[in-house]
Amino acid sequence: MSTIVGTSNRIIEINLSTSEIDEFEVTENDRRQYLGGKGLGLKLLYERIQQGAEPLGEENWLAFMMGVLMGTGAPCSGRFSVVTKSPLTGIMLSASCGGPFGMAYKTAGYDGLLITGKATSPVVVVVDEDGARISNGSHLWGLNTQDTQQRVNPEGKAGVLAIGPAGENGVRFANVASGHRFVGRGGVGAVMGAKNLKAIVARGKHCKIVPADPKRFVKAKKRASAYIARNPTTADDYRHFGTASHVKWCNAAGILPVRNFSRGSHPQADQVSGETMRQRYNSRPRTCKPCSIMCGHKGTLPDGTTCQVPEYESLGLLGPNLGIFEPDAIARLNERCGLLGLDTISAGAVLAWCMEAGEKGLIQTELKFGSVDGLHQALDDMAHRNGWGDQMADGTRCLAERYGGSDFAIHVKGLEVPAYDPRGSWGQGLAYAVANRGACHLSAGMFALEVTFGLLDPYTPRGKARFVRFFENLYAAVNSLVTCQFTAFAYTLEPPVVKYTPAWLLRWIMRYLPWLAIGLTDVSVYSALWRSVTGEKLNQWQLLSAGARIHVLERLMNTGDGISRKDDTLPQRMLTQARGDDPEGRTVPLQSMLDDYYRLRGYDLLGIPTKKILSRLGIEPKWERHTDSRIAHFKLTRPKGKRLKRLYLSVLFWFVGRAVEAGPRVDRDVRQICAALPEGLTFSLGVAPDGPAMIVGKDRRGKIRYWGGDTTDRLIDVKLTIKNIEAAMLLFTFREATTTAVARNRLIVDGDIGIACSVVRILDVVETFLLPKALARLAVRRYPNWSPLRKYGGRILIYLRAVLGV
Known part of the structure; x- marks a missing residue:
């Protein structure tokens, strides 16, 4: 077994149209500026992808990036990033995934894989210590995600990425499976299917990853593990109940999606809480490796079937959002989505739109809120594009454009909204609106500050733009290391300055002096881990600066495809209609927060990164920026000099x-x-x-x-x-x-x-x-x-x- 000190920097590049396979090394400057994972994937695609490329065309690229922490044994480092152009939104997409693929690929001796072109027939890409090869995959076409993984990896020693029927048939929100985990959002599975790429198999365990500075690494790992072990969210809630533990406090705060986000709470919500499902299914951890949070759980249904307990997002969108509060029914819908290769968030949102559109007479459907009848068939029809399923497979934005009902199409930039209603968490509303990939709760998880921990008032715009920017930078860096974003709960709340500040004082500082609160936030455990593995100096401010560079580069790429202020918005329901259970009738006051956010980000009033911020971050403009030249009210003249x-x-x-x-x-x-x-x-x-x-x-x-x-x-x-x-x-x-x-x-x-x-x-x-x-x-x-x-x-x-x- 060979040894890799730090990171190999080796990237495999494959053109499926020509069957060409090349290899190159990442430059030191790119590694330092973009860290790895998401950041490096964006940088490499920025250099390769053509402006205006069709997401399902041969010219689109896929980047699978492992990050520097993979294989080191750092806490919660069993994740990798995927970057491509989304067929659901038409703009850049980045996603993070656990499962066995990343570790297998990294220990085969490589840090990343770039794929473009289209094979003439279904193929499988196999990567091992000797490089990559393309093999026939026609016999796998039509299989679901689990059967595909079993067929190409019968001994269970390799890591596999596999698509199901949804990916094969170009469902715009098809996902990709890695074991029992998924590259979930935005249609990565459809991009693989469009390239006739059924699966990628990595045969690792040939290389051992050794940190460049072992003593520093041991120290950083010990600190990180201690933070995770004593934080109530990571050491208790997630470990015992998974992310389904969110149900109770989301329901209490009025941000649980109910009946297509028409309400924010329901008296039956406790029936699908993490606590209830742990007792009902005798659930136990089944998670990524290595992991010390263990948010993933499996359990046993009443009929003896073992299944993955639904994560909160899947539970929320396939459950209360459809008016369903039967945990067994939700678990089976979740399993069906996984086998077919469907993103549960988008699938649940599409079903909810259809139910409401049916109630309002826009379409003819037998799907009804509160009923499970026809749902499994609807999912199958989506995945195979049969009948009405062919329409559903394009997502809520396309459905609303074709049939009306845009006022209750719950998406941002085409990506369906996750299970946190922003009318009860205004900072999360801003985070959804400006997130680069569309509605994303992971771009800047403001709901945690506003609702979970109660550190910010959820019903004021004060300070929200500054915190959204900070967490966007932080999470862009985290997804480039790559490690689990849930570590942020421990790594930001357990350092002494935050942990031992009286709660009342901490809340006051965060609400009225956000710049001070952010300046005192210690995220140095992330930079310490990166530095110890790579051997390169990096403090937390340089880490956050790299995060800003990554985030702004992604925004710049999106503006090349026409994204601007007009797209940084929320569903009309969130802006104009109060939740049915909110007596105060609150909606999200987006525009004032948006102005503040643009100013902090260094964007102009149309939401376009200015030359000044690009120059400061060292980003070279490459694409022509297509924007709407109109501004509401009047044309603003930016003062120069004077x-x-x-x-x-x-x-x-x-x-x-x-x-x-x-x-x-x-x-x-x-x-x-x-x-x-x-x-x-x-x-x-x-x-x-x-x-x-x-x-x-x-x-x-x-x-x-x-x-x-x-x-x-x-x-x-x-x-x-x-x-x-x-x-x-x-x-x-x-x-x-x-x-x-x-x-x-x-x-x-x-x-x-x-x-x-x-x-x-x-x-x-x-x-x-x-x-x-x-x-x-x-x-x-x-x-x-x-x-x-x-x-x-x-x-x-x-x-x-x-x-x-x-």
């Missing part, structure tokens, strides 16, 4: 903001207007797109407060936005009144018009105090006839309070 004007406006906004805070304490008119404003209201006046601003709010005691000029992490109820810096100079050199600026479309209002009018009245009164009469006549709509005492006495007090803050 430093003196920006400085002048910054100082003026600071002074006016403090004067507005002082106004109610000095003048009765301002006091009366402010008293009528709602408690907790926040309003802003600023220059688009990223110019100076001021924020003023009414606190819980009814006091008016100036909150500074950073709009990034504030919930702003009413926004007064000046179109550009020149328009702002007109207004604040007092050549134009505020009301005139509104009338001439130089200033727009986003929010309640009545409150905006009150804000303008406050500004008028304050400017009357601040300015000499000659200027004030130009700045305000109507100059008041005040007594000298009120005018001059008030002016002195306003100035004193504004300057001194008294």
Whole structure:
């Protein structure tokens, strides 16, 4: 057995059209910049795939990337990444998978596999220590995922990736099996099927992976294992009940999908909880190797059949989302999807859409909420594209485009929404909307912070953009190492700074000082593991920077296929319809969070990565970017230079903001207007797109407060936005009144018009105090006839309070 120190950096490249097989090595720079796994896969495909390539065409590529931790024995490192272009969404797709394939491939001596082209007939790719070869797979065509694995690996010593009938027939959400685990989302199975690639077999155990720095590795592994062993989620909930443990708290928080996301909770939910299924099926761990979390479980059905206990996502979409609360029925639907090679999330969402479309008379179907009748046949029809199943096989977006019902087609960018309703977790709503692959709970799992741990208020946009960006960067890095994302619960919450900070203080810091909370978050265990394996220096900030590079590269590739702000949205149901069981009628206030997110990410207002951020991350633009050139409301002009004007406006906004805070304490008119404003209201006046601003709010005691000029992490109820810096100079050199600026479309209002009018009245009164009469006549709509005492006495007090803050 040979020994590999760190990583082999060897990649096999196969063209199925020509049967050419090559091998190359990853450069040191690419490994350092993109880590491995997802990141390296994206980089290699960015260099190879043609802009506009058809996902099911010969020109599409598949990248199977093992990552540097695979084979080292690092905790939860039995995962690999897959990158391709999705036939369901038409944009880039990355997915992570466990099972035996990754370990077998890595210990055959390779770090990755790239495949393009299309074989003339079904084939199997076999990889061992001597390289890769292409063999006939015609005899396997038509077999399900488990029978295929058994046929090509009868002794069970190899690692296999296999598609089922769904992949063969081009179902746009077909998955790929590795043992009892799946490359689940976005249609990787369909891409393999389109290439006539039935399976990939890896025969490993020829190489031993040795960390470059064994002492550092042992230390990092010990710390990582200790964190996992003492974290309640990883050491208790998942180990005993699997991810189905989410059912109870999702139901309690109102984010469990019920009847196609029309409700967020149900009194029968406990019947399908992880705790109930553990008792019912006597479940026990059956998970990836090596793993110390052990979230996967198998159990025994009442008829004696052994099956994989459904994961939370499968359970939610095939269960309550269909109005079904019978655990045996859900388990059998889950098993059927696995054999056919269907993604359970998308399959459940398609069935739910059909049920609701049938109720509303858009289609004819016998499928009904709460009934299991016809569901197995519907899944079979999907996988084989028989009858109506041929329509269902294209996903909810295509169904809605053909038959109507887009208002209840629950997807983002074509990818169906996982089992967390964002109306009860607004940060998760933003994460869904901006996720690169479409609706993805793994891009930035905000539901955990908002609901599971209660660290963030789920019903405010405050700070959400900053946390979404942070976790996108972190998870992009994690999926490039590659290791299980569930380790993040332990690795971020168990380090001393977080663990021993009082819960009330931790919540306060996260909610009101998110930048500080993120800055204090210790994720160094990830960088320590990577450094110990590769021998290359890497701290946690460099790791997060690599994560940002990976995420932005994926976004850039998507913009080449037309993705922009118009696509960063949520299903209409989430934006306009409250959950049926929410008495407060809440929906997701997406747009304000989206603006903040783009600003933090370094995107323009259309959601396109700017040249500045690409240059900073070292990404070379390669594709022409196709975007919608229209922007809602008006065309924004980004100020360039004009430093003196920006400085002048910054100082003026600071002074006016403090004067507005002082106004109610000095003048009765301002006091009366402010008293009528709602408690907790926040309003802003600023220059688009990223110019100076001021924020003023009414606190819980009814006091008016100036909150500074950073709009990034504030919930702003009413926004007064000046179109550009020149328009702002007109207004604040007092050549134009505020009301005139509104009338001439130089200033727009986003929010309640009545409150905006009150804000303008406050500004008028304050400017009357601040300015000499000659200027004030130009700045305000109507100059008041005040007594000298009120005018001059008030002016002195306003100035004193504004300057001194008294």
